[in-house]
Each structure stands twice: as structure tokens, then as C-alpha cells.
Amino acid sequence: MKNYCAFLRGVNVNGTNMKMAEVCQVFTDAGMQNVTSVLASGNVIFSSGKDATQLKEVLEKAMSQHFGYEAFLFIREEKDVLAMLQNDPFPVAEHCHNYVFIGSQKIEELLSDAFQKAIKADNEKGKTVNSIFYWQIQKGQTLGSEFSKILGKKSLKDQLTSRNINTLEKIIKKFS
Template sequence: MKYCAFLRGVNVKGTNMKMADVCQVFKEAGMQDVSSVLASGNIVFSSDKKAEELKKILEKAMSDHFSYEAFLFIKSHEETGIFWSSIPFEKKDDMHIYAFVGNPGVENILMAEFEAASKTEDEKAEITGGIFYWQVPKGNTLDSSFGKVLGKKSLKDQLTSRNINTFEKILKKMN
């Protein structure tokens, strides 16, 4: 089965790694057809194992190799497609749209945080099919009240986010 591993915290805040090295770790852990998409920690690969087992194997392999506490989320080809096909917002040149990959139920935590945060004009959030989507004006992602919430230590093992354009690139690589 084809999968994508979405790594959290790669190439930010001092956790720097080359995607070629990450791909090599995946290969050494027994994954096939391994390739990366962008430098933000998206690894496409094939395996006969189930996602839950792959998460444990790959987090340990990454943690051991790079000497950091690795967090990643595994989605099948079909599940990855849903992130792209379920976008609730119209794409606009002046907006970023993010989708959040995470543990079951994290979308409700994110919505509660979003509702409590101050917002810019046109900043929106919606849960569609159990996926939390966030629309924010370009240039405001890190400065927004909700953007600051995403850096909370209590959420670090719960989720990671990607711009929806990244999902399109991942799906092209998976096909």
C-alpha cells in the first residue's frame, strides 16, 4: 500500500535534516519506493504493514538516527486524497489554506482554540470529514493569534499542518 508520512517539526527551530537522509532512514526501516516531497517532511513510500505499526517503526528509526523526539503521522494514498478533495474554502491568491494531519479528535481541540483566538478579517476555520482546515491571509500565518497556538508544547505530538498545495504535490508523487 502507498502511504505518506507527515513529519512534525522538520527543518524548523533547529531540527534540520536533509530529505535524502530521511529517505535513507525509511529505506533502512524496510520501506519501499521511498521519496520526499518538498523539504518540510513529507515522505511517500510503500509498505505491506498497517499505519499504526508503521508509525511506531518510523518514529523510532527517525528518533534513533537524528537524536530527536520524532513525531509523524501516516496516511494512506486514499486518506491523503481526502485532504485535497475536501477543502471547504475557495482558493484565493491572497489566502493560505492549511489542513491539519493529526490524532483522532484533534480537530475539535483546534476548533476550540480557533474560536477562542482573535481573528483577522477573512480568517476562517472549518472541520470537514474530521479534518480541520484553516484559511488565513497570506503574511499573517505566524503572527495570527491562532498561529501562535499551534506552537504549544501540548500539541506537538498531536498534529502537524500543511498548506493544501502540498497535498496536491504529494498526490502527484503518489500517482
């Protein structure tokens, strides 16, 4: 058995509303064990003997059927979530948000390219570390950043999601 975190895309935004207790029940009904959620933004911790590829298929199908929407989620082992947190290249700054992008293979290349081409806001930084793209942006500028618009692209909805680094810290604490 391995510990995993499922990062769901588009939960409790744009009219896709779901209670985390119900999401956890869907995971349990799909055969996952030790299921719990972290925040209401679609972070589900669980245990399973299956690999991440199998889990993605099973859980996306279960979520889609139960909630009647096209579910997209990204599965990471506990050790990978910890590495994402530890490898954040940007120091915590009171005036900034740090984000990590979680997605399909090679998505960091697309993100890095888009970031390089985007007009940058003050104090905006992006960097790839170990195939994970990290982004730091001044508080209050997140949604107005040219780069942030990549998250809303419909062509990428099945390829990535993002989380604030503070969310990763909460997830790691729940694993313990």
C-alpha cells in the same frame, strides 16, 4: 502493499535540520519501499504492507535513533491524502493560504474549539470536514494570527502538524 505519506513534525525548523535523502534512507532501512520525499518540509511517500499504527511506531523510533531527536510523524494512506485535498472547504484565493491539520484522533475538536475562541484576523476562516480541520488565512498574517500560536504549543507537539494545501497537491502528484 499500500501507499502512504508520512508527515513529519518540526523538520527543518527550530534547529532540527535534516536532508530529505537521509530521511528517505532511514525509511528504506526501516523496511519501507518506493520511498521518496516531497519538498524539504518532511513529507515522505512510501509503500508498506503494515498498517498506519505499526508504521508510526517503527518510523518514529528509527527517525529518533538516527537523528537524535524525539520524532513525531503522522501516517496517512494515499486515499486519505487525496480526500484531505478534495474536501478543502475553502476556495483557493490568491490573497490567502489554505492549511490542513494532520494529527491524532479527535485533534480537530481541540482545533475547532481553539479557533472559535481566538480573535480572528481579516478573512480568517476555520472549519472541520470529515474529522479534518482546515484553516484559511490571509497571506502575511499566518504567524501573527492568534490561532496560529496553537502550532507552537509544546503540549501539542506529538498530536498535530499542518501543511499548506499546495503541499498536498504536490504529494498527490508524486503518488501518481
